[in-house]
Amino acid sequence: MSKKKKIDLYEIRKKLVYDFMCEDVYVPMKIKELMIILGVSKEDRPQLDKILEELIDEGKIVISKRGKYSKAVENRLEGTFVGNPRGFGFVELDDDTMDDIFIPSNCINGAIHNDRVEVVVTQTPKGKRKEGKIEKIIQRGNKQIVCTYEQSQNFGFAVPDSVKFNSDIFIPKGKSKNAKSGDKIVVEITKYAQGNKHSEGKVVEVLGGKDDVGTDILSIIRTNDLPEEFPVRVTNQAERVGKEVSSADMAGRMDIRDWMMVTIDGEDAKDLDDAVSLTKEGDNYKLGVHIADVTNYVQEGSALDREAIKRGTSVYLVDRVIPMLPRALSNGICSLNQGENRLALSCIMTIDEKGKVIDYKIAETVIKVDRRMSYTQVKKILEDKDEELIEEYKDFVPMFEEMAKLAGILRKRRMKRGSIDFDFPETKVILDELGKPVEIKPYDRNVATKLIEDFMLIANETVATAYFWQETPFLYRTHETPDPEKIDKLATFINNFGYTIHLKKDQIHPKEIQKLLNNIQGSDEEALISRLTLRSMQQARYTTECTGHFGLATTYYCHFTSPIRRYPDLQIHRIIKESLRGKLNDTRKKHYQDILPQIAKSSSDLERRAAESERETVKLKKVEYMKDKINQEFDGVISGVTQWGIFVELANTVEGLVRIADLVDDFYIYDEDKYEFYGESTGKTYKLGQKVKIKVKKADVSMRALDFEMVE
Known part of the structure; x- marks a missing residue:
């Protein structure tokens, strides 16, 4: 290359930084546009690429997911800091369309896990996560932290349970509340580092000694700030309103107490908020989904309502339920108990033989459940043909059989449009009276559980459709289209196994995901690809805009069927009842427009908190269950491969890690593209979906981690 050409490229760099990076002149451009404007030939393209990479590393320009270059504007973003035990961290931005920002350890600026912070992007490396520095701590996220106490001679240290807090807390003399070494404690921070x-x-x-019964779950409850006890004012109000249904309560309602209807739930369920009925009218089905009218007892703005908003959802931990509403309501007057008059909000649908809802009625009703059925009983009647149960429930068996037929029709119609069914085995943990896990097994998803699922889905969809077209303020359950970049990565990965998914203009139709899941059924890699596919999906949330539900392949969807345990359902029941009574005037619509965005956000946040808490307690009990199985051998399937080791899942859903350092029969090399390890000398491979035999090596309950080793 000539000397003049080198000078030109230097000038190009200056031009990029000082001329074309001016905000009022420069607009995002692809590489070809830049080459034309800058006068760069194809032969000089590598040098331009190098300049652009340098400017990206320096944080002067950025490149978008679609390959467009633009000036890096030092905008201050807000988000939540997530700590890492190795000292660095990430900021999860409020704008959930943007990726997390990596924060090096020297740029944390005193932030600790869960702090709300202001961050500035400092680098945008091509193809990598953005880097940033924390400029300001807006609000401390953790005033109190669950720790293990360690006593020294004149003072103590509190070691946080969560590894995301990477520093101990100094406890001065006289501030320990007589805690002993090894005790689980709650610490209030008085001075930040x-x-x-x-x-x-x-x-x-x-909280108690770390090995005391119940301390482990209590620690998780405190860590996640889950509210256990209801304020006295709330429980008193629940007791006052939770009386028997009166004639005044029933006045003006559609009385359908003579309809045959049942509840179908788990054996140990106590808050029964949905009942179902079914009759045939010629070739059409008349399906009734009857939901407890909780709003009759929880008035807007009351102490009960304010507490329900704060909780957002009931939390189903492995050994207990933390309800959204006091049990006087959730297990009492709001529970659709057998043989008792109950107030309900009913969605009564006429469905043709192809599964299409051709008519519906949403009404305030009075109901009386005929039988309280369990999933197991209905499954035994429909699948196992249990003669004893069939005789016991002979009056209901014809209805159950028609329900099974209708559920099959609805499911077939849903699948035809592209609805995705991630059929992962959920974990059921059986505890003894002391809270010790005695059995762990996959949760049984059978014909009865699917039947209720299908009926609730069609009711939710019908209600959302009705109120969308009424153009009233509403809360929808939204599941957005996956991020194109994540789908691209998924497509590249599944190519290694011979599978493909088709994209159209950077978008994917849910039917493509459904086809993929059908194609991998029964294969060794099924569990793995299913999980990776799920991780490529967006997280469902509550919104005031009806933008559709990708996973269900439907334009209209909401949560209507569980007002006892989910606040959004309770909220939309109020809107529906006001609409039915002709009271949803402009003033009330304005009221809902004002309050629903915040309810949608807080409900989504609290739902995530509950899900994380539930996962933590299950994980804890899994490790505890395996603790007395050290050196025992199990068959498993490789469920994950990372550069530091191999994750293996057992038949009971327990998962552990085989560390790469423990694979001593060869030197193993990690192939990132294929998610596999191969031995340098032997050529032996460990890859996703592969069946292996492992031995339990270590069970660390405090870290909730299991170490396995391969058995040759």
Whole structure:
């Protein structure tokens, strides 16, 4: 290359930085446009690429997911800091369309896990996560932290349970509340860390010894700030309103107490908020989904309502339920108990033989459930043909059989349009009276559970459709189209196994995901590809805009069927009842327009908190269950491969890690593209979906981690 050409490229760099990067001149451009404007030939393209990479690393320009270059504007973003035990962290941005920002350890600026922070992007490396520095801590996320206490001679240290808090907390003398070494404690931070100094705190609660019964779950409850006890005012109000249904309560309602209807739930369920009925009218089905009218007892703005908003959802931990509403309501007057008059909001649908809803009625009703059925009983009647149960429930068996037929029709119609069914085995943990896990097994998803699922889905869809077209303020359950970049990565990965998915203009139709899941059924890689596919999906959330539900392949969807345990359902029941009564005037519509966005956001956040808490307790009990199985051998399937080791899942859904350092029969090389390890000398491979035999090596309950080793 000539000397003049080198000078030109230097000038090009200056031009990019000082001329074309001016906000009022420069617009995002693809590489070909830049080459034309800058006068760069194809032969000089590599040098331009190098300049662009340097400018990206320096944080002067950025490249979008679609390959467009633009000036990097130092905008201050807000989000939540997520700590890492190795000192660095990430900021999850409020704008959930943007990726997390990596924060190096020297740029954390005193932030700790869960703090709300202001962050500035410092680097945007091509093809990698953005890097940033924390400029300001807006709000501390954790005033109190669950820790294990360690006593020294004149003071103590609190070691946080969560590894995301990567620093101990100094406890001065007299601030320990007589905690002993090894106790689980709740610490209130009184002075946050600065420079090399630890944070200081005081013990506000001693939960008990780390091995005491119930301390483990209580620690998770405190860590996630789950509210256990209801305020006295709330419980008193629940007791006052939770009386028997009166004639005044029933006045003006559609009385359908003479309809044959049942509840179908798990054996141990106590909050029965949905009942179903079914009759045939010629070739059409008349399906009734009857939901407890919780709003009759929980008035807007009441103490009960304010507490329900704060909780957002009931939380189903492995050993207990933390309800959204006091049990006087959730297990009492709002529970659709057999043989008792109950107030309901009913969605009564006429469905043709192809599964299409051709008519519907949404009404305030009075109902009386004839039988409280369990999933197991209905499954035994429909699948196992249990003669004893068939005789016991002979009056209901014809209805159950028609229900099974209709559920099959609805499911077939849903699948035809592209609805995705991730049929992962959920975990059921059986505990003894002391809270010790005695059995772990996959949760049985059978004909009865699917039947209720199908009926609730069609009711939710019908209600959402009705109120969308009424153009009233509403809360929808939204599941957005997957991020094209994640789908691209998924497509590249599944190519290794001989599978493909088709994209159209960077978009994917849910039917493509459904086809993929059908194609991998029964294969060794089924569980793995299913999980990776699920991870490529967006997270469902509550919104005031009806933008559709990708996973269900439907334009209109909401949560209507569980007002006892989900606040959004309770909220839309109010809107529906006001609409039915002709009271949804402009003033009330304006009221709902004002409050629903915040309810949608807080409900989505609280739902995530509940799900994380539930997962943590299950994970804890899984490790505890395996603790007395050290050196025992099990068959498993490789469920994940990372550069530091191999994850293996057992038949009971327990998962553990085989560390790469423990594979001593060869030197194993990690192939990132194929998600596999192969031995340098032997050529032996370990890849996703492969069946293996493992031995339990270590069970660390405090870290909730299991170590396995391969058995040759």
